[in-house]
Amino acid sequence: MPPIHAPLAPLSVYAARRARVFDLLGDRALVLPAAAHARRSRDTEYPYRPDSEVRWLCGSEESDTVVVLLGHADEERFVIFTRERDPEAELWAGPRLGVEGARELHGADAAYPIDELDERLPAMLDGCAAVGYRLAEGRRAEPEVRAALRHARERGARRGTGPRALFDPGEVLDDLRLIKDEWEIARMREAAALTVDAFREVAPMIRSGAGEWQVQGRLDGAFRAGGGEGPAYESIVGGGANACVLHYVRNDRAFEPGELVLIDAGASVAGYAADLTRTFPVDGRFTPEARAVYEVVDRARAAAVTAVRPGATMAAVHEAAVAVIVAGLRELGVLEEPAEGETTPWRRFYPHQTSHWLGLDVHDVGDYARDGQSRPLEPGMVLTVEPGLYFGEAGVDTAEGRADRFRGIGVRLEDDVLVTADGHEVLTAVMPTDPEAVAALVAGG
Template sequence: MSDWFARRARLAAQLPAGAVAVLATAPERRRNGDSDYPYRHDSSFYYLCGFPEPEAVLVIVAGQRPRSLLFCREKNAEREIWDGFRYGPEAAQTAFGVDEAYPIDDLDVHLAELLADAPALYLPLARDAALDARARGWLDSVRAQARKGVQAPAVLGDLTPLVEEMRLIKDAGELATMEQAGRISAQAHARAMRAVRPGMPEYALEAELLYEFRRHGAQAPAYPSIVAGGANACVLHYVANNALLRDGDLVLIDAGCELDGYASDITRTFPVNGRFSPAQRDLYELVLAAQAAAIATIAPGRRVAEVHEAALRVLTQGMLDLGLITHLVSLEQALEQRLYLPFYMHGTSHWLGMDVHDCGNYKDVHHSERPSRLLETGMVLTVEPGIYVRAAEGVPREFWNTGIRIEDDAAVTAHGARLLSAGAPKTVREIEDLMQHD
């Protein structure tokens, strides 16, 4: 509760005195018939109050002593028989540390009152069409009182960048949750390495991951799991997971759990039969070296773009050495001409947090030339170089249909990177020893 209170206070301190900020949680989504998708809250809403139910709105009134109001569903004994527990306003006020709590049906009346003579209204602009439309109704209600001397807010501000910059820097509690999510996901990857057999369908290996996530308390996968054998690993967002895993192929697994609202994101690539071929080993060691170079750049004061640049240099030199790039050029020329693109076409890092591709700018918004932003203690980012070799004329045949990615989650500390996903086997020896001993 103290974290939510402190976050709301920090947000209020960035707003003009008397300004009103409004943030709604995510709605329930219909899957089909009378069935909904499993409910998942809005990340920024949850970050500020921790309330897990749908049909809820958080209101913050800025000032020397800021106020927070929560609007949520009322207690309903009949609906709780069908759908489960509801906090209701009274219990929610105590449980989530808000100053006031009211039924969600009272939202419009209270907002019209709160916005009377308020200097500004802050919303996540153009993110929630229903909330945007509702806000227009509140403002119309206030404007209708103009002849009585009541003023509507003169400023309509965007709440999103303020909350997202807060979310980018994780506190100790957030980092602890993310590290536990990383441990669970690492165990799931190790389980998959032990379970894989030639002839197994990809989805059976996916089931091993899901079992491990859930049995350790994670609520869900943080994103659709990728289990890609052979040539499927050359498809970056492959999620069909319905092919058979073949003897002699590699399998790439990109999967992580969500624990208490926070994501993990790990990728490992390993041989279906437990042994890397010489060509597979060459490519794998190249990607592993690129990841090590990228991780070594992570420290406060370094630019986030340096992480990608470090990985890219190692990968491109390896492509030249292995004959994937056949042009007679230097490393600098290969980088300038982007000759690596057929084999490495994505970035090396993204922010990680409540969302798997978490919020926060990658550019320095305070610099006129908008360079890559500086890393700060408390940021968490992925480090995920890869190499993807499709069957193509001029490409050495021994590398065909091979996709390799190695991804870990790195927290920025005063001393460099601390890997939250270090428990997942990663070196060739670690992987082969685990797979041969099981």
């Protein structure tokens, strides 16, 4: 029988990650509680989603766990606090690793029952200079971290020891997580491939009278049936004007002839997210107006993808998309010269950024700018490229009649892009964006 909740990556992968963390920690410490269970109502909980930082550091997927990294310690530097075995509780919720199981499975220097956290943690932190912990999130270990800080304020001045400050764990972890290792990249390729397969499966369902909910159900089911953990985020299936709502998730309307359907969804594989958007014509037929908008967005997507390479900035990727969007809006007759004092009139129709980081979180960690300057891209980063045009009521009504014929049209096209040593790799490239190919998928081709 395989180990319960076995880490998905080899232990050597997690050990290498922690070694880089310790290099940055110095004599500081990290205290990282696992995610808490989210309650849906009364005694019913949402499906558990493991904490990304804990998962990245050691592969643990159990709740009520606290991972501690002690940069100042000589021996017990990687410590896990977790639940003990409990046959009655395990009858209801499934097997637990237990203390010894967690130590062995994750390669910890030491492991202790979570009920001993209040007794042991303050002493462990006594010799560190600062503690990486996020207050006010309602997770475990906050009282113990506060106690360690209070003790250091009261008695540390005499001994010159004890943590005097808190810092955000992201100061150490975010940049490390931002550059994906080979194991992570392999998982993201798998998530992208699974997502593309699911999109191809649902495309022929986009017919007049079919429901957004039906497409969502098949899509989410395909993510799970294909071996993924399910959707990486709540799937968006927006027909007609619903495609103009950026985070539309009601998915409760039937498609009508002549509309476009925007699908924004991604599978999760080993915790790693794909994030793909395609926009399909109902019944496989674009109206002239819909196709004109679609082609502008596709040109913007291609320009932004081309801009992805080492040394380029996130801002440059966005600017490449915006330049095509602005030119396209003028070709469509929607955009005139901006009014006095108006510098970004295109934002009425393209209100969001072109990219975000992608990884264990669909909007993954990592700063987009440093010292006021857009961040240069580096090999191993994974980002989305997702320009769009949305002719919702508010934007159309400000265009003084120039956009009326596009009312209710929303188009977004999104790919997942890995920065490589000599350029980029589009992880979702096999899912076409050419309008004829997209229409053919709906028609069953």
